Amino acid sequence: MNFIKTPYPRHPRLDRGSEMADQVGHNEALRVIAQADAVLIGAGAGLSTAAGIHYDGPDFEKAFADMIARYGFTDLYTSSFYPFKSEEEKWAYWSRHIDYARFAPEGKPLYRHLFELVQGKEYFVITTNVDGQFIKAGFEPDKVFEVQGDYGLIQCATACHPKRYSNESLVKQMVAEQKDCRIPSALVPRCPVCGGPMEINVRKDPYFVEDDRWHRQAERYYAFLEKTLGKRKLALLEYGVGYNTPTIIRFPFERMAASYPDVTLIRINKDYRDCQTPGISHFIGLETLFL
Numbered sequence: 001m002n003f004i005k006t007p008y009p010r011h012p013r014l015d016r017g018s019e020m021a022d023q024v025g026h027n028e029a030l031r032v033i034a035q036a037d038a039v040l041i042g043a044g045a046g047l048s049t050a051a052g053i054h055y056d057g058p059d060f061e062k063a064f065a066d067m068i069a070r071y072g073f074t075d076l077y078t079s080s081f082y083p084f085k086s087e088e089e090k091w092a093y094w095s096r097h098i099d100y101a102r103f104a105p106e107g108k109p110l111y112r113h114l115f116e117l118v119q120g121k122e123y124f125v126i127t128t129n130v131d132g133q134f135i136k137a138g139f140e141p142d143k144v145f146e147v148q149g150d151y152g153l154i155q156c157a158t159a160c161h162p163k164r165y166s167n168e169s170l171v172k173q174m175v176a177e178q179k180d181c182r183i184p185s186a187l188v189p190r191c192p193v194c195g196g197p198m199e200i201n202v203r204k205d206p207y208f209v210e211d212d213r214w215h216r217q218a219e220r221y222y223a224f225l226e227k228t229l230g231k232r233k234l235a236l237l238e239y240g241v242g243y244n245t246p247t248i249i250r251f252p253f254e255r256m257a258a259s260y261p262d263v264t265l266i267r268i269n270k271d272y273r274d275c276q277t278p279g280i281s282h283f284i285g286l287e288t289l290f291l
Helices: 019-035 045-051 058-063 065-071 087-103 109-117 168-177 212-228 250-259
Strands: 038-043 122-127 144-146 149-156 198-202 234-239 263-268 283-286
Touching (some): 019 263, 019 283, 038 212, 045 109, 058 087, 144 212, 250 263
Parallel strands (some): 038 122, 122 144, 234 263, 263 283
Antiparallel strands (some): 149 198
16 A cells, blocks of 8 residues: 655635525534444644644744754754754654654544534544544554554665564653764664664655554454445544645545545535545535534
């Protein structure tokens, strides 16, 4: 299985009416979820942003003040592409990045509200987010497919073997011991098999590791689809998914809604509530879901 990033033109935001219309759509969305036999949640970066994990602004500026001064960083996204000159500098940055986005935040209220929304329902989650928020909020790990990886895991940079490793204790140590935007050389992670450098387990190059756990998540996701599509009333609750990697969640959700009459697509997106796929009869587009 190979999920790849597909460039796609961004579309203008569609204004679907007044605040009253949004409230009507919100009520209809909650009714659809309540009456569904099963709920499939598809989540992108917009969900974590709405939940309060910000990649720029005051929190970022406080946590990365020294690196902003040294490297000119403006936000946590673009800074992740910075060409550091040494592994010590690279891991000083990445340990702080991972701690800021993955380990430091508690389960956010918005994620917890979504968990409450699917209680008593058969559900599954597919997400491109790598911040672990679904698990922190109480979702069962066996019902969450983190397609693009997990900030809490590292792997061999050249994928010399198909295994991922927990990095929390190492990340915490790196954060505690870094000085002058560098970690001690002794903390630089090395692959236990080939001795080469390690990388964050995030899909960004051909060396992304899909280990046994990843494949089990994928198998459970497709088993859920097999059990529900065309057989049960299914609500697709898509939250914060744009056009960065639309082939993973956005477009497949539209195809499911167009292909099966018992499927309703609920799309929550501040900027892109439109649909690209014709033939969808059950669709609700909202800027937010008032939980």
